[in-house]
Amino acid sequence: MSSEKGTSSKIRASGASRNSTDRMERTIKVVSLNIQHGWNLDRSVPLPIRRDEVFANLNKIARLLNRYAPDIVLLQEVDRISPLTNGTDQLRYLASRVGYSHHAHGASSEWRIGKRIIYAAGCGILSRFPIVKTENVKFDQSWPTLRKGFLIATLAIAPGKELTVVSAHFPPIDILNVRSKRLQIEHMAKALRNKGPIIIGGDLNMSLSRMSRNNIGALARRLNVRTHRAVVDQRLATYPSRDPRRKIDWIFASPEIAMTDYMVFPDKVSDHRAIGTTLTF
Numbered sequence: 001m002s003s004e005k006g007t008s009s010k011i012r013a014s015g016a017s018r019n020s021t022d023r024m025e026r027t028i029k030v031v032s033l034n035i036q037h038g039w040n041l042d043r044s045v046p047l048p049i050r051r052d053e054v055f056a057n058l059n060k061i062a063r064l065l066n067r068y069a070p071d072i073v074l075l076q077e078v079d080r081i082s083p084l085t086n087g088t089d090q091l092r093y094l095a096s097r098v099g100y101s102h103h104a105h106g107a108s109s110e111w112r113i114g115k116r117i118i119y120a121a122g123c124g125i126l127s128r129f130p131i132v133k134t135e136n137v138k139f140d141q142s143w144p145t146l147r148k149g150f151l152i153a154t155l156a157i158a159p160g161k162e163l164t165v166v167s168a169h170f171p172p173i174d175i176l177n178v179r180s181k182r183l184q185i186e187h188m189a190k191a192l193r194n195k196g197p198i199i200i201g202g203d204l205n206m207s208l209s210r211m212s213r214n215n216i217g218a219l220a221r222r223l224n225v226r227t228h229r230a231v232v233d234q235r236l237a238t239y240p241s242r243d244p245r246r247k248i249d250w251i252f253a254s255p256e257i258a259m260t261d262y263m264v265f266p267d268k269v270s271d272h273r274a275i276g277t278t279l280t281f
Contacts, residue, residue, distance in 0.1 A: 026157065026281040027260075031070040032201030032251055033274035034077050034169070035061060037121060038090055040270055042242055054085050055093075060269045062097040065126075068265070068276060072155070073100070073126035074167035074201035074251075080105050080120040091124040100126040106136030106151035108169065123151040123167035123202065130156045137191050139184050142171035150188060150202070152195070164195040168202035181206070181215045189222040197254040199279065200225060203272060207246040208232065216250075225252035228262035228277060236264045238273040251277050 038054040038061075065073060079090045095103045108122035122136070131153050138149040150168035157163045168188070174180035192198060200223065206212040220226065227250060230236060237244035244264070249272055253259060258280045265274040 028072060028157070028163075028279045028281070029068065029070040029276065030072045030074065030165075030199060030201060030251060030279060031065065031068060031265075031274055031276040032074040032076075032167070032203075032249060033061070034203040034249065034270055034272040035075055035090070036270040036272065037077050037079050037082065038085065040268070042240060042271060049084065051085060055088075057269060058090060058093055059097070060267065062094055064265060064267045064269060064274060065094070065098045070276060071128045072165055072199070073098075073124075074165065074199075075124040075126070076167060076169040076203045077121060078105060078124040080107055080122075081117060082119050082121065091126070095126055098126070100128060102127040102129065102131045102155075104131055104134045104151060104153050106134070106149065106167075108136075108138050108149035109146040121146075122149060123169055125151060125153045125165060125167050127153070127155055127165070129163070132156050132162060135191065137187070139171065139187060140180075142174035142177070142180055144175065145171045145173065150191075152191065154195075164192065164198045166192070166198065166200040166202070168200060168204060170202075170204045170206065172205040182218060185215065185219045185222055188219075192223060197257055197281075198223065198225060199251070199253045199257070201249075201251040201275075203248060204250050205248050206250070207248050220252065223252070224255065226255055226259075227252050228259040230262045236262065236275075238264055238275060240271055241268045241273050244273055249273070249275050251275060253279055257281060 040057040091105045103126045105124045106122045107120040111119040133154045135152040148169045148171045155163045237247045238249040239246045260278045262277045
């Protein structure tokens with residue numbers, strides 16, 4: 001597999017080896033996970049489900065994060081408010097149990113009764129570094145799924161040094177627009193123009209099928225990012241978590257950032273498996 005130049009069917013890979021004189025000084029651990037609203041169910045409709053089951057599963061996610069101790073966590077399908085958890089902000093709940101001082105949430109889907117928001121879910125970011133600014137971007141509605149989008153955060157990782165991180169959730173399907181994935185990639189490319197270096201992680205709903213490879217290749221070229229060459233290994237499939245067969249969760253980074261490993265966690269805490277990598281600057 002080509003590590004740099006490739007057609008739309010090839011995945012751009014980040015180099016994992018560097019000369020000692022070129023080695024960057026800072027190492028950052030990143031985890032990405034679609035938490036499925038805390039349900040941890042194999043079915044898409046969470047009924048019947050008990051509120052205490054959601055909290056029990058959020059605690060499992062917290063234990064996973066405490067064990068791996070990532071510096072940055074990119075989450076999808078995170079509820080800021082939901083009837084299922086009695087209005088609990090799931091991102092704040094996880095932050096308090098893992099010890100993240102900095103976090104941000106961007107709702108892509110909201111339900112209201114009058115002016116009152118009763119449901120808000122989207123992407124979240126947990127960080128050990130200060131969050132300087134955020135931008136929440138919603139994709140156009142993709143039928144029949146709920147609206148998806150991505151959250152951009154600028155982190156101050158060192159004096160005078162910033163890092164752009166993105167938690168992204170692409171819709172799985174749009175029955176009214178077969179070109180929706182390419183339009184969403186263009187939307188992201190415009191939002192991230194002139195931002196860098198960049199880390200992107202999330203549930204992209206793009207697998208290693210032929211069509212999805214083309215979309216992944218387009219994303220890598222348009223955003224000028226790379227992933228680890230090991231992602232082609234079927235053992236790194238992430239969905240469904242009970243018996244992973246598809247790789248739809250990804251982490252990408254700018255070319256100047258090296259990925260020194262790439263892993264899928266065995267913990268079943270969602271309908272997706274969590275993924276993690278170590279990035280070296």
